[in-house]
Amino acid sequence: MLLAIDAGNTNVVFALVDGREIKARWRIATDPRRTADEYAVWLSQLLQLEGFTRDDVHAVIVSTVVPRALHNLEVLASKYFRTDALIAGRAPVEWGVTIDVDEPASLGADRAVNTIAAHALHPGDLIVIDFGTATTLDFSDYSGAYKGGIIAPGINLSLDALVAAAAKLPRIAIEAPATASVIGRNTVDQMNIGIYWGYIAMIEGLVARMKREVGRPVKVIATGGLATLFERHSDAFDAIEPDLTIQGLAIMAERAHIGA
Template sequence: MLLAIDAGNTNVVFAVWDGAAWRGRWRIATVPDRTADEYAVWLVQLMAWDGLVPADIDAAAIACVVPNALYNLRRLCRDRFGVEAMVTRSDLDWGFAIRTDNPREVGADRLVNALAARVRYPCPLAVIDFGTATTFDVVDAAGDYIGGVIAPGINLSLDALHRAAAALPRISIGRPQAVVGRSTVPAMQSGVYWGYVGLIEGIARRIEAELDQKVTVIATGGLAPLFMDGTTAIHHLDPDLTLDGLVLLAERNMKATA
């Protein structure tokens, strides 16, 4: 079985793929200096609740955008599961060209999203990932990765609004009942929610204009369902895109990794 690890800026997601289905997935807050032993104590116990033991794992793949966390995640795989993890990087066999100025600087999560999306959906396409940052990643009609857009994530925007404006409270994100808020909190929620809907629609429209083609838009990430309900610019919702992309990448590169 494959242990897939998606280490983002906010959370690290662990999941086990048995070759046909996900057997379990578990999430923990990203702490860059968390040790391999700390991961193991938490993860092995959760795996046991789902009927899995470390000996079930015969391969591992890591997509990590937090460099300081990578060392201990690799040690976890090596010391506790007895496997050398495949770490996503631009020089692996992706099955497509990475046509950016510096392929090495493209986030691992963005590339695995593009890999999974181009297998499932017609090109050209754009993947919107609602994470710590809101990213748009574009695959052209030939199936090559050509770059994208990075905007502040929704929660970052909420934190900035609260910290910079002393009179404004900290709020949670939600779809407001009306665009025009009749008190402070609904007005803030409307600004954030409909502001991001406008960002989604505007950037998607500009991507299509730049490519001079209709583009398939796929949303992933925790807040993707909330925003898909507010716009027709998103065509597909795919919450497992990153993990599924890791599986596809591992399958393409497993012999080289071994």
């Protein structure tokens, strides 16, 4: 089976994939100082709890936006899984799609991988919204070519900045307000309205502007842990794909005939 690793700014997600079927997934806080040995102890125990061993892993593929984390993940693959880690975007698992922007090399690996997965699952022009540390909105055309997008602060990052900068504001949980009212009667309600409905307004507004600029029908795909939270109160999304990056890594490995 394939061990797919998505190293983001907040979490590293590990998934055991058979073909395109995700058998198990785990996440751990991103820490570039975490060694291959630490990963191995943690991961070996989790594999065992799911009924697997390290011997079940025949290939490892990594997508990362944290360059300092890559070395220890490569050591993990070679030392504990006896294979060289495949790095998304490098031979033999190149993108295989056109990155049609001014600085192609600057595009985050997760955004390229998401584009690949989204077009394997949904035809046509697409906007992919990924709710992560940053919230990204990426447009790719019907041919699968990545054409550009938007980077905005993630909702947790926005809340952290608000609480850090305003001494009297408390830390609150991000959740849908109890009512549809946008006139809060107390501090916590007002913060919740501002964060939740403000974020939905931003997403809906940016999606509407992107659609107008494209000028053709566009399908909107959402991914990331908070996508389902916003789906309940917005019609901006046409589909939710919670494992889009992992699916993209599996597709890339499959196309390179790796991971069987």
